[in-house]
Amino acid sequence: MGQEKxxxxxxxxxxxxxxxxxxxAAYQSYGVVGLAPKNLxxxxxxxxxxxxxxxxxxxxxxxxxxxxxxxxxxxxxRISSVAQSVQNAVRFSVEKHIGLTVAxxxxxxxxxxVSNPD
Amino acid sequence: xxxxTIDGTMLRSLMEAGQVxxxxxxxxxxxxxxxxxxxxxxxxNMLLTMNAAVAEVNQNGNSSAGTTAAAFAQGAxxxxxxxxxxxxxxxxxxxxxxxxxxxxxxxxxxANAFCEARDTAYKGxxxxxxxxxxxxxxxxAAEATEAVKDTDDAVEVLRRCVIAxxxxxxxxxxxxxxxxxxxxxxxxGKGLFFILEGMVRYxxxxxxxxxxxxxxxxxxxxxxxxxxxxxxxQDWEVVVDFKPNDGFDLGTFYKGLEDLGTxxxxxxxxxxxxxxxxxxxxxxxxxxxxxxxxxVITKVAMENLLAQMDDIETSAKHNTIELENVQPGQIAxxxxxxxxxxxxxxxxxxxxAIVGGGQTMNPSTKDILEAFEDLPTDKVIILPNNxxxxxxxxxxxxxxxxxxxxxxxxxxxxxxAAMLQANPDGDLDKIADxxxxxxxxxxxxxxxxxxRSVEIDGVNVKEGQVIALMDGKxxxxxxxxxxxxxxxxxxxxxQDHELITIFFGAEMKHVEANRIADLIRExxxxxxxxxxxxxxxxxxxxxSIE
Numbered sequence: 107m108g109q110e111k112x113x114x115x116x117x118x119x120x121x122x123x124x125x126x127x128x129x130x131a132a133y134q135s136y137g138v139v140g141l142a143p144k145n146l147x148x149x150x151x152x153x154x155x156x157x158x159x160x161x162x163x164x165x166x167x168x169x170x171x172x173x174x175x176x177x178x179x180x181x182x183x184r185i186s187s188v189a190q191s192v193q194n195a196v197r198f199s200v201e202k203h204i205g206l207t208v209a210x211x212x213x214x215x216x217x218x219x220v221s222n223p224d
Numbered sequence: 225x226x227x228x229t230i231d232g233t234m235l236r237s238l239m240e241a242g243q244v245x246x247x248x249x250x251x252x253x254x255x256x257x258x259x260x261x262x263x264x265x266x267x268x269n270m271l272l273t274m275n276a277a278v279a280e281v282n283q284n285g286n287s288s289a290g291t292t293a294a295a296f297a298q299g300a301x302x303x304x305x306x307x308x309x310x311x312x313x314x315x316x317x318x319x320x321x322x323x324x325x326x327x328x329x330x331x332x333x334x335a336n337a338f339c340e341a342r343d344t345a346y347k348g349x350x351x352x353x354x355x356x357x358x359x360x361x362x363x364x365a366a367e368a369t370e371a372v373k374d375t376d377d378a379v380e381v382l383r384r385c386v387i388a389x390x391x392x393x394x395x396x397x398x399x400x401x402x403x404x405x406x407x408x409x410x411x412x413g414k415g416l417f418f419i420l421e422g423m424v425r426y427x428x429x430x431x432x433x434x435x436x437x438x439x440x441x442x443x444x445x446x447x448x449x450x451x452x453x454x455x456x457x458q459d460w461e462v463v464v465d466f467k468p469n470d471g472f473d474l475g476t477f478y479k480g481l482e483d484l485g486t487x488x489x490x491x492x493x494x495x496x497x498x499x500x501x502x503x504x505x506x507x508x509x510x511x512x513x514x515x516x517x518x519x520v521i522t523k524v525a526m527e528n529l530l531a532q533m534d535d536i537e538t539s540a541k542h543n544t545i546e547l548e549n550v551q552p553g554q555i556a557x558x559x560x561x562x563x564x565x566x567x568x569x570x571x572x573x574x575x576x577a578i579v580g581g582g583q584t585m586n587p588s589t590k591d592i593l594e595a596f597e598d599l600p601t602d603k604v605i606i607l608p609n610n611x612x613x614x615x616x617x618x619x620x621x622x623x624x625x626x627x628x629x630x631x632x633x634x635x636x637x638x639x640x641a642a643m644l645q646a647n648p649d650g651d652l653d654k655i656a657d658x659x660x661x662x663x664x665x666x667x668x669x670x671x672x673x674x675x676r677s678v679e680i681d682g683v684n685v686k687e688g689q690v691i692a693l694m695d696g697k698x699x700x701x702x703x704x705x706x707x708x709x710x711x712x713x714x715x716x717x718x719q720d721h722e723l724i725t726i727f728f729g730a731e732m733k734h735v736e737a738n739r740i741a742d743l744i745r746e747x748x749x750x751x752x753x754x755x756x757x758x759x760x761x762x763x764x765x766x767x768s769i770e
Binding site: 137187222 | 313
């Protein structure tokens, strides 16, 4: 849980709140066409989710913020470049909007969407 | 029917021309970035993507346009860098798919290829943002579709696309308020425009190596450095802000200016332009008259450069410090320095930015942050050089998105020792580690005058006495400066070392500093003793023993 002490008390930021920021940032990255559920059991119903908490995992370990994001990318883009852009965008957004330092952004490419086979 | 279609060989030349023209202009594209994200080098990213694409074409392109386009798209895909590079590779992917199996490209096929490029580009993103390279792609495709109604010449279609791209780029601030605020156009869109414009310039036999004229965002205009290019006789500087009338054409405007003077710069932003020119004394009003004819002048500034040059030359010789010009991906070292002499030494060792500050003037986190936020790399090492500044440096590290290492140097000599280990091209952690380890190989002496009477660590000090701190701890006190230096060097066991470097402070006279340095040289004749102007306040000497 993100926590901060101020003179008036403390501020808690829930993983769900952070996940929403992550979700928005990921969709701003070119090449990302969807977020995917973290595991198969969750994903049987649908392969592309619109609930930010289902494609994003936010964890605090030893006071460090670790974000895992599960994405579907467009077929035909350079996966490594897109994944790097996602890392940059997510880290930048979370630090800008929430003010917490992000220790890790792990991008899991769960699948590719093929709009046009070459 | 000549030249109405484009074959593989010509397509290859066009692609290459696009790449070269982008290369010529990519710095300008970089200057348009408004988003402070690490992926901010749009021009560079697009250029690297184009480089990979052209390299692939040179390997696998042939006389068939379809095959050449496919090689180009493949190369772009493999070399795509950053967000803008990925989008560009998608554009070429769509473009080439449409041309599959075609040996030549006619007007209609070219239009189809641009439409397919647009469709493919839009598919790669869930929420397309208008006012970006995507919008420009869309406008190019629309114009190509229109153009084939009027002509069956593929080159003519390409020409019309370039004009449409230019217009589209100019309209991007209307879609994105952030562009309007910054007074710039979209960088990715501008990059795409340069690629296409390069193709047409090649067809027209125009130069691709030199930017003909450059319009920059106002913030990127570099009027101070323009002074360096003052040519003989061109001794008046005229800067005019104006709002152009309808039908204003930059190319014509630029040509008109070339008859009037040199060192021309034009910047644009928020519907207005700023023109900068160096001109002859008797011609100094002509640029103003000229601009009156094409727009409404809002502000004029004129200066006599010769008089200015004299001022600058006398002060610049002493005050300009050449900082290391870091490249993307390199490690930038940011250092805190209390005086110009010390700054100059840091700069000569390769510091990328210097923040003023020291014992009684600690820089803020923001000062430190600002020093490196705009550098084109995301690998940063900070040398605080004072124990009170380490905290601010660490805070700067915490708020930035860049990868920052803080080397906890507590004194100037420690900072310099660490600086000697810096290498812009190494691995960030390894270099930082090496720099941190080097701190203990140097002994620091700081010589100053006691501001009050005190007894610390068994050293008795009266107000007004000269004291020496060794690695931050009070070591000796004395009534005379030279005696304090000698006592300190004794205590630091200087004779067992090799090099003594003495930085004398702002309040010290050079002659007096020289005299004391000579005394030290006499006493430590087997050591090398160097005297440098440090320029630091409060401390008569900062001494480094290695």
